[in-house]
Amino acid sequence: MGWGDLGAFGEPSKETPNLDQMAAEGMLFLDFYTANPLCSPSRAALLTGRLPVRNGFYTTNGHARNAYTPQDIVGGIPDSELLLPELLKKAGYINKIIGKWHLGHRPQFHPLKHGFDEWFGSPNCHFGPYDNRERPNIPVYRDWEMIGRYYEDFKIDLKTGEANLTQLYLQEALDFISKQQASQQPFFLYWAIDATHAPVYASKQFLGTSQRGLYGDAVREIDDSVGKILNHLQQLGISENTFVFFTSDNGAALISAPKQGGSNGPFLCGKQTTFEGGMREPAIAWWPGHIPAGGVSHQLGSVMDLFSTSLSLAGLQPPSDRQIDGINLLPVILQGKLIDRPIFYYRGNELMAVRAGLYKAHYWTWSNSWEEHGKGIDFCPGQSVSGVTTHTQEEHTYLPLLFHLGRDPGEKFPLSFASEEYQRAVGRISGLVQQHKATLVPGQPQLNVCDQAVMNWSPPGCEKLGKCLKAPESDPKKCSWPH
Amino acid sequence: MGWGDLGAFGEPSKETPNLDQMAAEGMLFLDFYTANPLCSPSRAALLTGRLPVRNGFYTTNGHARNAYTPQDIVGGIPDSELLLPELLKKAGYINKIIGKWHLGHRPQFHPLKHGFDEWFGSPNCHFGPYDNRERPNIPVYRDWEMIGRYYEDFKIDLKTGEANLTQLYLQEALDFISKQQASQQPFFLYWAIDATHAPVYASKQFLGTSQRGLYGDAVREIDDSVGKILNHLQQLGISENTFVFFTSDNGAALISAPKQGGSNGPFLCGKQTTFEGGMREPAIAWWPGHIPAGGVSHQLGSVMDLFSTSLSLAGLQPPSDRQIDGINLLPVILQGKLIDRPIFYYRGNELMAVRAGLYKAHYWTWSNSWEEHGKGIDFCPGQSVSGVTTHTQEEHTYLPLLFHLGRDPGEKFPLSFASEEYQRAVGRISGLVQQHKATLVPGQPQLNVCDQAVMNWSPPGCEKLGKCLKAPESDPKKCSWPH
Numbered sequence: 007m008g009w010g011d012l013g014a015f016g017e018p019s020k021e022t023p024n025l026d027q028m029a030a031e032g033m034l035f036l037d038f039y040t041a042n043p044l045c046s047p048s049r050a051a052l053l054t055g056r057l058p059v060r061n062g063f064y065t066t067n068g069h070a071r072n073a074y075t076p077q078d079i080v081g082g083i084p085d086s087e088l089l090l091p092e093l094l095k096k097a098g099y100i101n102k103i104i105g106k107w108h109l110g111h112r113p114q115f116h117p118l119k120h121g122f123d124e125w126f127g128s129p130n131c132h133f134g135p136y137d138n139r140e141r142p143n144i145p146v147y148r149d150w151e152m153i154g155r156y157y158e159d160f161k162i163d164l165k166t167g168e169a170n171l172t173q174l175y176l177q178e179a180l181d182f183i184s185k186q187q188a189s190q191q192p193f194f195l196y197w198a199i200d201a202t203h204a205p206v207y208a209s210k211q212f213l214g215t216s217q218r219g220l221y222g223d224a225v226r227e228i229d230d231s232v233g234k235i236l237n238h239l240q241q242l243g244i245s246e247n248t249f250v251f252f253t254s255d256n257g258a259a260l261i262s263a264p265k266q267g268g269s270n271g272p273f274l275c276g277k278q279t280t281f282e283g284g285m286r287e288p289a290i291a292w293w294p295g296h297i298p299a300g301g302v303s304h305q306l307g308s309v310m311d312l313f314s315t316s317l318s319l320a321g322l323q324p325p326s327d328r329q330i331d332g333i334n335l336l337p338v339i340l341q342g343k344l345i346d347r348p349i350f351y352y353r354g355n356e357l358m359a360v361r362a363g364l365y366k367a368h369y370w371t372w373s374n375s376w377e378e379h380g381k382g383i384d385f386c387p388g389q390s391v392s393g394v395t396t397h398t399q400e401e402h403t404y405l406p407l408l409f410h411l412g413r414d415p416g417e418k419f420p421l422s423f424a425s426e427e428y429q430r431a432v433g434r435i436s437g438l439v440q441q442h443k444a445t446l447v448p449g450q451p452q453l454n455v456c457d458q459a460v461m462n463w464s465p466p467g468c469e470k471l472g473k474c475l476k477a478p479e480s481d482p483k484k485c486s487w488p489h
Numbered sequence: 490m491g492w493g494d495l496g497a498f499g500e501p502s503k504e505t506p507n508l509d510q511m512a513a514e515g516m517l518f519l520d521f522y523t524a525n526p527l528c529s530p531s532r533a534a535l536l537t538g539r540l541p542v543r544n545g546f547y548t549t550n551g552h553a554r555n556a557y558t559p560q561d562i563v564g565g566i567p568d569s570e571l572l573l574p575e576l577l578k579k580a581g582y583i584n585k586i587i588g589k590w591h592l593g594h595r596p597q598f599h600p601l602k603h604g605f606d607e608w609f610g611s612p613n614c615h616f617g618p619y620d621n622r623e624r625p626n627i628p629v630y631r632d633w634e635m636i637g638r639y640y641e642d643f644k645i646d647l648k649t650g651e652a653n654l655t656q657l658y659l660q661e662a663l664d665f666i667s668k669q670q671a672s673q674q675p676f677f678l679y680w681a682i683d684a685t686h687a688p689v690y691a692s693k694q695f696l697g698t699s700q701r702g703l704y705g706d707a708v709r710e711i712d713d714s715v716g717k718i719l720n721h722l723q724q725l726g727i728s729e730n731t732f733v734f735f736t737s738d739n740g741a742a743l744i745s746a747p748k749q750g751g752s753n754g755p756f757l758c759g760k761q762t763t764f765e766g767g768m769r770e771p772a773i774a775w776w777p778g779h780i781p782a783g784g785v786s787h788q789l790g791s792v793m794d795l796f797s798t799s800l801s802l803a804g805l806q807p808p809s810d811r812q813i814d815g816i817n818l819l820p821v822i823l824q825g826k827l828i829d830r831p832i833f834y835y836r837g838n839e840l841m842a843v844r845a846g847l848y849k850a851h852y853w854t855w856s857n858s859w860e861e862h863g864k865g866i867d868f869c870p871g872q873s874v875s876g877v878t879t880h881t882q883e884e885h886t887y888l889p890l891l892f893h894l895g896r897d898p899g900e901k902f903p904l905s906f907a908s909e910e911y912q913r914a915v916g917r918i919s920g921l922v923q924q925h926k927a928t929l930v931p932g933q934p935q936l937n938v939c940d941q942a943v944m945n946w947s948p949p950g951c952e953k954l955g956k957c958l959k960a961p962e963s964d965p966k967k968c969s970w971p972h
Contacts, residue, residue: 009501013785016499016754018492018519018898020785036501217787217847217895264897271499272754274871302496302503304700364700388757388874388901412700414747415501418871 007202008258009286010271011225017269019217021226024233028252029290033301033339038289039308039349039361040255041331043278045131046074046108046453047352048255048309049198053089053109053120055313055324055332059352061087062449063109070356070370070399071487072278073453075108077130077144077461080482081452082110083120088325090313091121094194097320100186103127104178105198110452112460118150122196125149126178129462132156132171132200132207135164142462142475151467158473162207167220169207175199176231180238187242194316197235201228204259206266221266236292246295249319251312253289257282260387274417275386275395278489279373280351280358281417282366284385291339298342305338306349306361315339329445348438354487355448360439365431366417367406369439372399374489385489391418406432456485490685491741492769493754494708500752502700504709507716511735512773516784516822521772522791522832522844523739524814526761528614529557529591529936530835531738531792532681536572536592536603538796538807538815542835544570545932546592553839553853553882554970555761556936558591560613560627560944563965564935565593566603571808573796574604577677580803583669586610587661588681593935595943601633605679608632609661612945615639615654615683615690618647625945625958634950641956645690650703652690658682659714663721670725677799680718684711687742689749704749719775729778732802734795736772740765743870757900758869758878761972762856763834763841764900765849767868774822781825788821789832789844798822812928831921837970838931843922848914849900850889852922855882857972868972874901889915939968 013020014029041051047058054061062084065073075082083089091101102124107117111129118125130144135157145152146160154160162169179197186193201207201224208223212230216222232252239245258268260276260283270276270283277284289307291297310332314324318334331350337343351359359368373385376397386395393400394407394417408421408428421428459480468474496503497512524534530541537544545567548556558565566572574584585607590600594612601608613627618640628635629643637643645652662680669676684690684707691706695713699705715735722728741751743759743766753759753766760767772790774780793815797807801817814833820826834842842851856868859880869878876883877890877900891904891911904911942963951957 010499010755016493018755019787019895020517020519034503036503219893219896222895264893264902269755269898272493272501272752304502388899389871390873391871410702410747412502412705413702415752416871419747 007225007254007288008268008270008276008283009273009288010269011258012288014290015288016271019222021216021218021222022229024229024236025252025290028232028236028292031294031299032290032292032297033303035289035291035303035305035307037304037306038253038287039285039306040253040287041308041310042072042256042352043280043284044072044074044256045203049108050083051331052255052309052312053091054087055090055310055330056087056328057310057331057350057352059355059446060329060331060449062452064352064354064451065453065485065487066355066451067454067484067487068354070358070372071354072489073354073485073487075110075130075453076456077111077141078456078458079110079453079485080112080455080457080460082112082115084450084452085114089121090316091194091196093121093317093322093325094320095121097192097322099192099194099320100124101194101196102182103196103198104175104182106131106200107198111462113466116150124182127175127198128156128200131203132162132205134162138475145462145465147465152465152471152473153467154471155473162205164205166213167207167223168210168213170209171207172199172201172224172227172231173209176234179235183235183238183242187244192320199228202268204262204266206262219265221262221268225268240294246293248293249316250292251290252292253309254287255309257284257286260385261383263387272415274389274391275373278385280353280368281395282411282415285351291335297339301342303338303342305335305344306347307335307338308332308349311335329447348435350442355451357439357442360435361411362435362438364410364412365435366409366411367432367435368394369403369406370399370401371396371407373397378488394418394420406435408432454484455482457482490708490737490771491751491753491759491766492756492771493752494741495771497773498771499754502705504699504701504705505712507712507719508735508773511715511719511775514777514782515773515775515780516786518772518774518786518788518790520787520789521736521770522768522789523737523770524791524793525555525739525835526763526767527555527557527739528686532591533566534814535738535792535795536574537570538573538793538813539570539811540793540814540833540835542838542929543812543814543932545935547835547837547934548936548968548970549838549934550937550967550970552837553841553855554837555972556837556968556970558593558613558936559939560594560624561939561941562593562936562968563595563938563940563943565595565598567933567935568597572604573799574677574679576604576800576805576808577803578604580675580805582675582677582803583607584677584679585665586679586681587658587665589614589683590681594945596949599633607665610658610681611639611683614686615645615688617645621958628945628948630948635948635954635956636950637954638956645688647688649696650690650706651693651696653692654690655682655684655707655710655714656692659717662718666718666721666725670727675803682711685751687745687749689745702748704745704751708751723777729776731776732799733775734773735775736792737770738792740767740769743868744866746870755898757872757874758856761868763836763851764878765894765898768834780822784825786821786825788818788827789830790818790821791815791832794818812930831918833925838934840922840925843918844894845914845918845921847893847895848918849892849894850915850918851877852886852889853882853884854879854890856880861971877901877903889918891915937967938965940965
């Protein structure tokens, strides 16, 4: 989902009354970022509070290449990483993940081995349908074991766009919340639904209801679901005791436009890129009775801050034996403070850009390769900024491209290298980069090796269902990451 | 000002609390249009309820060329046109224009000859400073006579961006409203301020206060002024008896970006073009006690509707001896109805595009000429859609380019000519076009002839001020309209 997909963020169809209401009752973050312009690394960053380059969710197979966890990935979240639910457990929290895990699907990466108590959802994206010979369909788990597979037991009709998944994930969330309220146990619910990822779907009641087509139907279903979750918290009388945060793991994927593509509002390009469209996200904090209604914040925020903020809410300290990139946003949310901190835009193993204040310096620019672009894969459809949306990886480390995101949120007009403003801003950002690089200890890259043998052939529980498939011979090789 | 310039429309700095509040208390129009992608024709359309091609505010000097009223224009609003204030007079309204008139500056075009009772402002844009030899500075009028000139008596400091004009126009509005309230006379106030037109300015208290630079400072000052006007109406106890509408006369001029350019949100291109960025406008209706708070409308609206709506509010009928293009929006505003009507996008003498429902068909596309583009004049900076943002005038009358503005608000993905959806939508729009063209009687074009002799050399009142200048010999010629 992109920054521009909600009515509150200027989507012209204005079809998200519940999320808009959530913002009106809570705090809207206008300058909130994910940690990477795609799914797996962003989710790993959210749960560890650490940049993917630290927690291992990146590749060194190529320079500045995006990588994630398709089902032939060998790696996943290292045991050495401390995940938010592992820490929250110490304060008595029951932790549940509903939806897409995406931090590795081999046994050692199972979410219940990393702090979660319950899981309903899938380890990978809902790609498919597959033939279960070349490639198995993605399993859906309940806790330790699979209970079926996408397309087989959990229908997704790619022709009509109909699928009931968001409704299933919603019901699961409502039930979990009810259970926790009844047992008076504190909980952490990570509602990590698959929608609006392509192939886009919505359940029947939402199909055809949006001006925006199928993608809009999916957004409307998410909006409706969030409204139901918030309403449920209120009905149960625990809304003033429950902190809720809504955000996305990357900008809208414009390659899926117009049929399945979302909106990044006035920002440049989309998913896969380190331009604003790829990494600035819709973000809303909600906590009635604590967060003043109608608040708006320009705090530079990150999904990694949800790690530190959640720990703080639970009365816990972040781990002190490692670098944590997230900051505690409570002073921002509750007292309206602004904390001076940079945003680092990574693509794979490369620091592509840095934002400090309203300035953003690009050290490297790249949309995608000419080769991929020639195949019709376009991360910036209809947009082209000379020297900026480059199709070769362009290095600007000696003279970074600098933008003022207040005057030029669309990153169209680099500041003159000769200007005093440039010198001052780049001077400041260079200092931040030096500091960052000096203390950076990259983690072991987890997304380098792929192997058909590790795919979801025979997930735990497959025997009971008669759904075990025979894995091919192991043939590990470097994953191919074209972007 | 562009669609994307207000917080309520998704401007990422969200610096328009008063306009956002106005929307929250009133009705936000998301699909509201001006009648032409530039100033004079739009303003003529607003005041006559008629398309510029009918009321004469267009040129036939070239095909599909934008034209306006620079100070060497010979033409202006014809006597045969009936302006909103002329009609409102019959219902006892006192009519005032504050700000830019722009419907011709020669004596016969004076606003007080066309229904206004009072005027404080200028006949043309605040361009300059001029040397008063080649070209006189633009006069500022109070009612019938000039009281000074821009840059000379009404300072605009182009270096610092400081000018007090919006404050003057605000005070004038507050005073007029107070006077009308005191005398219990109904009034029509056309608050047609110059800001945010380039050269952009703001008064001292707003300079440097916006994240967006000088343009943002100007937007903030307008926002603050609107807040003060609405507050004044409330203080005087007449807000429930006063209908207020906020909109703009064209999309943000992206040629002025990034230093003085605004935002058209997710839409394509800007001022001068018939893409959405050039003609879709921010629009808010406000009338406490009548318009339900927080309303949002997808009614296809037009500035010309303000003519018909205002007449309806005053209990008057629109003239029956001519074609009126505006519709009465009261059923939309008060009862939430949706009226099926098309939007016609004209550029000069050519119908460039038509919107019906969510479909928009382009019969002609043009951004600007290669020649102008080569000079650095770019109406679509950073945007380029192959076959759409064309630099030659491209005719598509046999196979219009069709966009679905719900799925593709940015006009990036024309629908396939072969699709059933295309056939259906274009079929319907073609019918509307035929009907429109069959009944269209173009007015005498007013914007064809320019003459240095007609400039503001010696406006009425110049003698008293010692500000009369000698006009050069008359030398009428075809105006040059490069866009």
